[in-house]
Amino acid sequence: MRTIPFLTSLILILVGLPAGQTAHAKQLYKWVDEHGNTYFSDQVPPEHVQYGRQTLNEKGRVVNSLEQAKTKEQQELDKRLQKLRAEQQKIIAEQKSHDKVLLSTFRSEADMETMLKGKLQTLDAQEGVLQGNxxxxxxxxxxxxxxxxxFERNGQKTPQAVLDEIKGLEGQIDQAKAEISKHLEQRAETQNSFKADIERYRFLTQSAGQGQAQNLSDKTAQIKAADELGLYDCDNDSDCTKAWEIARRFIEHYSTTGNDVANDKLILSRAPVNTSDLSLSVSKVQGRDNHQQLFLDIRCQQSSAGDELCAGEKVKAIRKSFRQFIEQGLAADQ
Structure with missing residues (x-):
């Protein structure tokens, strides 16, 4: 086996001239190493088997392709990507289901306001009982x-039974105050949740009309999932090419670790080392309706501090800003 430089072997393939052992081969393998060097040979040396390669027939046409072997980090990223896509579908389904209940349960905002008023009156009555207790x-x-x-004024020692009763009542009072505090939180949560539902109902019905509300629900549910997970839906190939370069700038801006892999389908930062490290990556995948999607992934150090960082508000904010960052970049490029 011998490898042949790119230009020489390409000419040999195209014009059909003999080239020693390679000229008699019915097919050749073509691959590119990490330095960008292109090789042609009828055999792939063991030290190059990890590279992706194409199989060429005697006319130099590609008859088969084999993707480059994935590293452990890339395999782990694939698993997280599958989890993110499942989470995406879950968020979308939950939002669409919630919207469907709103649209089928209430005929107007007035109906919702009436129900909210009734719930708050019930909660206020319960609070009155708690306050009375x-x-x-x-x-x-x-x-x-x-x-x-x-007893104290008479110079007598307060009986232990009285002291025990005082202590017991103080404990009951603390418990009663805790119940009232919890009840007030429940009331505020109920009111805020209902107000959010009313705003959502108004958005669905007034923005698109009752007949198109479900379509609007589908679209906004996808946007919600995109913001929570860090996802950008490409409109077309040209849009995705531009978005990919903007995503690269996003990774460089927020990732605290250096670059590991960068190609047209994956931008992967090196693994996090310190507890404060954020390792960002973005993958280009096939999404719904054959549209391409850019998925953001954020890794933290495998430790309690790293887990806390990845679950915190900072990472959530970075995920949420991903789609907006790309859209603003696209608008600026126009």
């Missing part, structure tokens, strides 16, 4: 303190 306990405690004060 707290007041009752406070009155009992006040009575026990007065009783203990009588």
């Amino acid at each position: 707290l007041k009752r306990l406070q009155n009992l405690l006040e009575g026990k303190h007065k009783k203990a004060a009588v």
Whole structure:
């Protein structure tokens, strides 16, 4: 076996001139190493088997292609990518299901306001009961303190039973206050959730009309998933090519580790070393309706501190800014 430089072997293939052993081969393998060197040979040496290669017939035409072997980091990225895509579908499905319930349950915003008012009235009534119980306990405690004060004024030791009653009432009061605090949080959560639903209902029905509300729900659910996960949907090949270069700038800006792999399908940063490291990567994958998608992935150090960093607001903000960063970059390039 021998390898032949690119230009020489290409000429031999095209004009059909003999070239020793290679001239008699019915097919050749073509591959490119990490330095950009192109090789042709009828055999692939062991030290080059990890590179992607093409099989050429006697006319120099590509008859088969084999992708480059993936590194351990790339294999791990593929697994995370599958998880992200599953999470994407879950977010979209949950939002669409929620929108469907809103549109099928309520006929108008007034219906929603009426239901919210009823729920808040019920919660306020429950709060009144809790406040009444707290007041009752406070009155009992006040009575026990007065009783203990009588013993003290008479120079007598307060009986242990009275002290135990005071301690018990203080514990009940603390518990009653905690219940009221929890109840107020529930009320605020109910009110905020309903107000968000009302705004969502208004957006779906007034922005597109009742008949097109479901289509708008589908579109906005996809945008929500994109922002939560770090995803950009390409409009076309030209759009994706430009977006890919903008995504490269995004990776360079936010990743604290150096570049490891960079090609037309994957930009991969080196693995995180320190607890504060953020290793970003972006993959170009086939999405819905054969549209290409750019998926952002963020890795942190495998430690409790790294896990906390990746689950924190900083990483969430970076993911959410990915789509907007690309869209702003595309707008600036126009």
